[in-house]
Structures are given as structure tokens and as C-alpha cells.
Amino acid sequence: LIVPNCTEAAFLLDRPYHVPCTEAETRELLLALTELGAPCVVLTGVSLQAGRLGAACYDKRIDRFVYTDAPYVEGFFHGTGDLFSSALLAALLNDFSLEKALSVAVRYTHRCIEYTVEEGQEARFGPCFERATPFLLELLQK
Numbered sequence: 001l002i003v004p005n006c007t008e009a010a011f012l013l014d015r016p017y018h019v020p021c022t023e024a025e026t027r028e029l030l031l032a033l034t035e036l037g038a039p040c041v042v043l044t045g046v047s048l049q050a051g052r053l054g055a056a057c058y059d060k061r062i063d064r065f066v067y068t069d070a071p072y073v074e075g076f077f078h079g080t081g082d083l084f085s086s087a088l089l090a091a092l093l094n095d096f097s098l099e100k101a102l103s104v105a106v107r108y109t110h111r112c113i114e115y116t117v118e119e120g121q122e123a124r125f126g127p128c129f130e131r132a133t134p135f136l137l138e139l140l141q142k
Contacts, residue, residue: 001040001092002033003085009033009043023048027065030058040098042105044084047072054106055084059098066099070110077113079126084109087136094140108136 002012010017013032020026026046033041042057046067054069087108091101115128 001042002036002038003042003044003081003088004033005045005081006043007045012036020046021048023067026056026067027058030056030065034058034060042088042098042102044081055102057098057102064099066102068099068102068106070106073110073113073117075113075117076123077116077127078123079129080109080113083112083127083129087139090136090140096140104136104139107139108132111135 004012006019007017009015009029013029013036018025020029026043026048030041030043033043039060040057042055044055045053046056047053047069048056048067049069051072052069053072054067056065056067058065084105088101088105091104092098096104109127111132112127112129115131119128119131121128
């Protein structure tokens with residue numbers, strides 16, 4: 001499993017940076033990333049619909065694509081990739097399917113961003129993940 005964002009995907013594939021904006025572009029990028037060797041790829045920073053942002057994944061073993069998103073929140077929130085990956089791994093280690101783990105990670109990351117904006121926390125301090133931790137624990141109980 002690899003979990004690049006769109007910038008990292010461009011570096012991994014030695015391609016010009018481009019955020020995929022259609023489902024076909026996203027699928028092509030995910031397929032190309034699996035050719036690097038990992039049978040499962042989760043791509044973050046995907047926006048297939050205006051006003052929404054999330055992630056897409058492809059599991060080559062079962063030839064399945066999945067997309068999950070949340071409302072877009074204006075701004076740059078450094079550290080969200082780490083939060084996303086941690087929540088994804090926590091869900092996978094709790095025997096969630098990749099599809100359900102993707103949903104947990106997107107929902108948790110979005111909640112962290114909402115709290116960060118709500119509290120007016122400076123970007124240099126990172127997202128307000130502590131306040132959202134009970135929400136993550138709740139998601140992992142389902």
C-alpha cells in the first residue's frame with residue numbers, strides 16, 4: 001500500500017505535476033502507481049466535484065476503484081497527510097476493508113480541518129487533531 005498525494009504521485013511517476021480532475025484521469029494515475037509494485041494505492045487530494053476534496057484508491061488484487069470525499073475547506077493545512085495516513089492505518093489494523101478505511105481517514109481528516117478553522121489555529125501549529133481523536137475512536141468502533 002502506498003499513500004501519495006498528487007504532488008508525490010507526480011514525483012513517483014516522473015511526470016509533470018497535475019491534479020486529476022476527472023474520474024478517467026484519476027483512474028489512469030492510480031493504475032500507473034500500481035505499476036510501481038504496490039497492489040493498493042490511495043491517492044489523496046483528489047477533487048472530482050467542485051467544492052469537494054478527498055481521496056481515491058485502487059486495489060489491483062480485486063480490480064476495484066473507490067472514491068470518498070468531504071466538503072472542501074479553504075486553506076492549507078500542513079500535516080493532514082500524516083493524519084490521513086495514520087487514520088487509514090488504524091482502520092486497516094482494526095480489520096476494516098480498504099474502502100471503509102478510506103472513509104474513516106477522509107472523515108477524520110476533514111473533522112480535524114474543521115476544528116482547526118473553528119479554533120482559528122495558525123497553520124504552523126498543524127491541525128487540531130487532539131480534539132478530533134474521540135471522533136476517530138468512534139469511527140473505529142463501527
